[in-house]
Amino acid sequence: MNEAKVKRALVSVSDKTGVIDLAKALNDRGIEIISTGGTLEKIKEAGIPAVSVRSFTGSPEVMDGRVKTLHPKIHAGILYRRENEDDCEQLAQLESKGIDLVVVNLYPFEKTVARPDVTEPEAIENIDIGGPSMLRSAAKNFNDVTVVVDPADYKSLLDELEAHDGATTLDFRRLCATKAFGLTSRYDTAISAYFNVAKPDTKEENSRFPSLLSQTWHYLSGLRYGENPHQDAAVYSQPGYRGATLLDAEILSGKELSYNNYNDLNACLDMLLDFSEPFACVLKHANPCGAAVGKTIADAYKAAYESDPLSAFGSIIGLNKPVDMDCAALLHETHFVECIIAPDYDLEAVKMLKKKKARRLLRLPKIAKGRLANDLIYKHILGGLLVQDADEKEVAKADLKTVTKRAPSEKELADLLFAWKVVKHTKSNAIVLAKDGATVGIGMGQTSRVDAGFLAVKRAGERAKGAVMASDAFYPMPDGVEVGTDAGVTAIIQPGGSKGDDDAIAAADKANAAMVFTGIRHFKH
Numbered sequence: 001m002n003e004a005k006v007k008r009a010l011v012s013v014s015d016k017t018g019v020i021d022l023a024k025a026l027n028d029r030g031i032e033i034i035s036t037g038g039t040l041e042k043i044k045e046a047g048i049p050a051v052s053v054r055s056f057t058g059s060p061e062v063m064d065g066r067v068k069t070l071h072p073k074i075h076a077g078i079l080y081r082r083e084n085e086d087d088c089e090q091l092a093q094l095e096s097k098g099i100d101l102v103v104v105n106l107y108p109f110e111k112t113v114a115r116p117d118v119t120e121p122e123a124i125e126n127i128d129i130g131g132p133s134m135l136r137s138a139a140k141n142f143n144d145v146t147v148v149v150d151p152a153d154y155k156s157l158l159d160e161l162e163a164h165d166g167a168t169t170l171d172f173r174r175l176c177a178t179k180a181f182g183l184t185s186r187y188d189t190a191i192s193a194y195f196n197v198a199k200p201d202t203k204e205e206n207s208r209f210p211s212l213l214s215q216t217w218h219y220l221s222g223l224r225y226g227e228n229p230h231q232d233a234a235v236y237s238q239p240g241y242r243g244a245t246l247l248d249a250e251i252l253s254g255k256e257l258s259y260n261n262y263n264d265l266n267a268c269l270d271m272l273l274d275f276s277e278p279f280a281c282v283l284k285h286a287n288p289c290g291a292a293v294g295k296t297i298a299d300a301y302k303a304a305y306e307s308d309p310l311s312a313f314g315s316i317i318g319l320n321k322p323v324d325m326d327c328a329a330l331l332h333e334t335h336f337v338e339c340i341i342a343p344d345y346d347l348e349a350v351k352m353l354k355k356k357k358a359r360r361l362l363r364l365p366k367i368a369k370g371r372l373a374n375d376l377i378y379k380h381i382l383g384g385l386l387v388q389d390a391d392e393k394e395v396a397k398a399d400l401k402t403v404t405k406r407a408p409s410e411k412e413l414a415d416l417l418f419a420w421k422v423v424k425h426t427k428s429n430a431i432v433l434a435k436d437g438a439t440v441g442i443g444m445g446q447t448s449r450v451d452a453g454f455l456a457v458k459r460a461g462e463r464a465k466g467a468v469m470a471s472d473a474f475y476p477m478p479d480g481v482e483v484g485t486d487a488g489v490t491a492i493i494q495p496g497g498s499k500g501d502d503d504a505i506a507a508a509d510k511a512n513a514a515m516v517f518t519g520i521r522h523f524k525h
Contacts, residue, residue: 008034015108070129132187135183267286290439403505423522472524
């Protein structure tokens, strides 16, 4: 087992959770404790003997504590190889002693820079230098030294010492070293990411996309399986992410989320963040099958569900306002819902919705705060990564250009802008039909824009009459326009910019339909 006796420990932590109990247990085992700064004060206040780093090195802390553990006696005591005669001789020449256990966690850099009001000087002062150096030294020398970086592991350490009469095994030390290297890697990545974010005065052309992009992800848990039962899967978090994320959601009811649940809920959350008025959406396979705004959240959900009740079977439901009893009653009547996500729920609403045990209820208050600005989107490809700005472009009434003989009415304009928001979240090629602030037919994910139109019209049926139509990209030919106008569509919103624009406009004029150009498209692949 290659056991290594622990005679001396260096304990210096930013997160002081459990440090007193640990220090007491180490002292009870006769292990000498070296410490510094606030950790030393806390240990001594508890009446536990400890040696200051200053006493151990014979050198004072300097530069307001910036330099205290960066000393040959510290790093030699950690790094010397116990079976190497030259190392032992040089350690004696330095008049130093061996350090067998290093318990260190780092300045809270990630937590500090996550604050929206953080200043650069604050961020810089929270970059730990001595801590990572000691962790790397101890982890490198795991053959002889134990390193612990997480208060959650204190019990495991003490259990190990108890089981092996004050020693640790090689397997335990290797496991601890792996965790230490993971922490220092993540820490450096967070610092790099902070400085890689373009500042307002940055002039470098590619500052938004640095030449070296490093990221670290925290393992949260394994999942039952991936997209299909024969695939393994897990979920990770992105340290320091400040926007609304499913990983902060509280699961109030139902079993654990699956891989597909996460994927669908993420698409749902992305959609919710684009609306400030009461809004509800019903999603399947990361695509909306119904969406609506309303005077109340109950009104919005009722209209969203009625857009396509057939597709709503086994769906994900998102709401951007707290769920009251009126909305809860409608949700409870909906047959087989996988998940419901909302910023909050009335207490009685939760009690009602919990009655169906398989239905997952998620609470995420950050939905109400809206979208994180300047976010980046990452998409893995084989052997690489695609990175782009999030599609945050909002189109207002003033941005629209009327290109037909007839301009849209105010009511049509409101529905056009609503449909344009929904089509943004629909897989390309995408067509959305909407009326009275609700979708009535959606066609998505087709290789032909005309086919997407046929699907939307088919799902709308008679409701297509008097509806408006949104297309995520331009119409290269008039046939896509004609599919809508033949079904009764009265107004169309599209990016424009095709060589076939004139023919598309003529088709709209022929049907006395209004058409507006946005000047931007909303592809979602």
